[in-house]
Amino acid sequence: MLKFLCGVLLTLGSVLGPCAQAASVLFLSPGTSTETFWLSYSQFMQAAARDLGMDLQVLYSEREPETTIKQAREALQGPNRPDYLVFANEQYVAPEILRLSEGSGVKLFIVNSALSADQLALLGNREEKYPNWLGSLVPNDEEGGYLMLKELIRLHPPVAPGQKLELLAFAGLKITPASQLREKGMMRALREHPEVHLRQLVYGAWSRQRVHEQATLLFKRYPKTSLIWTANDEMAFGAMQAYEEAGGTPGKGALFGTVNTSPAALQALLDGRLSVLLGGHFSLGGWALVQLYDYDQGVHVERYGGRDRQVPLLQLIDREQARRLLAMGATQNYGVNFRSLSAKDRPLSYRYPFSLQTLMH
Structure with missing residues (x-):
């Protein structure tokens, strides 16, 4: 050769x-x-x-x-x-x-x-x-999408009987197997939790800017949203920005979950702005x-x-692992x-x- x-x-x-x-x-x-x-x-x-x-x-x-x-x-x-x-x-x-x-x-x-x-x-x-x-x-993309939503639901305070938790989801691209599988895992978790209402699933093309635009509209349409599932960190940050501009505090009014151990995502987990992070x-x-x-x-x-x-x-990252990954990076x-x-x-x-x-x- x-x-x-x-x-x-x-x-x-x-x-x-x-x-x-x-x-x-x-x-x-x-x-x-x-x-x-x-x-x-x-x-x-x-x-x-x-x-x-x-x-x-x-x-x-x-x-x-x-x-x-x-x-x-x-x-x-x-x-x-x-x-x-x-x-x-x-x-x-x-x-x-x-x-x-x-x-x-x-x-x-x-x-x-x-x-x-x-x-x-x-x-x-x-x-x-x-x-x-x-x-x-x-x-394990399918499992990653599943674990993210399960953990978001686990961390959310319980809702009164008959009440629903409102969820927004931002997937990557329709024609990317990784994105399809993460979405499939989220849907599996959703079937196990009838108390969660998926208000809308949109495709953010892995882009912070695109999701910022999408989320700006969606938070106006669904002001009671308290769970946000995103297929990567860039999209999570776009959604967070829109949430803050609407007067919300990520990690308090709504819980955000995402994938990727970028330094910014690891820091957001440590700061409590991100509630759930998967990576590896x-x-x-x-x-x-x-x-x-x-x-x-x-x-x-x-x-x-x-x-x-x-x-x-793909596994759930805890705060100790986040600190170690930050140091390695x-x-x-x-x-x-x-x-x-x-x-x-x-x-x-x-x-x-x-x-x-x-x-x-």
Whole structure:
């Protein structure tokens, strides 16, 4: 395989070792280059790459699926092909990237959003058509959406018999599997709580500004709203701003829940403005590199837990964990020995310990 630039290469602050040793990995981030979640995601991947001796390059699509496809085409059909291409099925781009990969020799690995059941059905025989597609690693998005609403309801003071709790929900994008699954989890929790009335569910496209505009109207329409479920932190902050402008105090008049351990979200939890926070999935890319490192060492991806795996990374963050995550993010020192997680030469009963606990040890 052709490598990226040989010698010593600086990519997002990582110094690479000898070219003969370094497997080259290109990660196509579906987020923007200023989005805290995807920046922290890349930082954790860089920490893993440094530890594992891998050459990692990250490109951002700025939330434009056409850009992701263009980046993939260049990587898969251009002169400097990486050994591994890592990407997400954000806005359903995966089938096109798989198609572009045919004959490229590049190994593919999917993170965060896997193919939908419909997409898989259309693909046909995966092993025959796309032998270089190694596998996928995704978080427990459905459970995350469920846990968030359950915890919001638990924290809310009980309502009088016959009274309803009013809920507003801000999902991400209709065509993003992660957003769909979080929404599905919220609906599951809703079915268990007939005392909660979902007033409206809107799609905020992961955007603070868009949700600020939506929430400004919705708080006027539903002034008794006391639970706000949001699929990411940027949207939570947009909703909070609108709530404050309407004269409310987040955490007092209404409880806000969200996903992503950005410094601002962690601080909002510590300040009591956010009542419920889930996170841990920023570590997915780093864990994926451990699997690719193992593959490079001759360990088959389907051993030690299966080719396509879901990891329970989304969990409720308490205040102590929030403080520790804030400190880690500030130093970008996660204290993880990624090589020690390798499955090479382990018994078949071994399972990768990919979890927030591995970070918090």
